[in-house]
């Protein structure tokens with residue numbers, strides 16, 4: 001099988017609730033790029049790359065499209081089912097910028113699934129559960145407005161929540177206190193600072209909410225800062241933004257077996273659930 005054509009489509013994804021705010025960021029819509037990979041077999045694959053604005057992570061929408069245009073012509077004639085080879089070829093055509101390549105990688109997995117008659121999850125090792133429990137994001141607003149939102153979401157049936165913080169220690173302490181006070185028995189809450197706290201602010205927050213049953217997510221930019229915070233609290237911690245490569249992931253695994261920094265949980269992909 002050979003790739004014969006690659007097309008890009010830009011699409012704005014508006015937010016159902018009007019806006020989405022986290023840490024110091026706020027957006028009314030996200031700029032997404034859809035990639036269609038066509039082949040000489042008639043099979044097509046679809047991929048997408050949708051950065052959360054230009055300043056949150058080292059990725060931006062216009063950069064994704066520029067990078068895809070740079071790569072696309074070099075993949076014409078390649079076999080999309082040879083996904084390792086596709087990724088080697090993409091690295092030959094453009095160094096780094098893995099977010100750009102993710103949409104093409106995704107489209108090739110889609111083609112491989114269609115070509116083999118298998119869902120992609122089977123090709124990636126099989127599924128471990130029949131359903132995935134999503135959580136509802138409480139966008140960052142004033143503390144009282146966030147408390148009202150989690151009441152509404154629980155009335156709608158949601159049971160697991162992530163509240164956005166990271167705007168400043170004092171206001172975030174108030175946010176966590178007011179939102180957690182509304183949490184009904186059995187429901188689960190995490191506070192995601194999206195790297196928005198300095199280490200000293202994060203230490204103040206976890207100390208001030210010591211009695212609250214809550215996960216703390218990515219309090220500070222670096223893994224080292226987060227590790228220090230974790231060593232000063234019993235709150236379980238979730239890390240995502242700072243998990244940039246497999247070497248750091250392995251190091252986190254090692255640190256989990258040493259000292260007191262237990263129960264670091266890795267998470268990902270939740271942001272898209274909110275869109």
Ligand SMILES: [Mg+2]
Nearest residue numbers: 192217218240
């Ligand atoms: Mg997060």
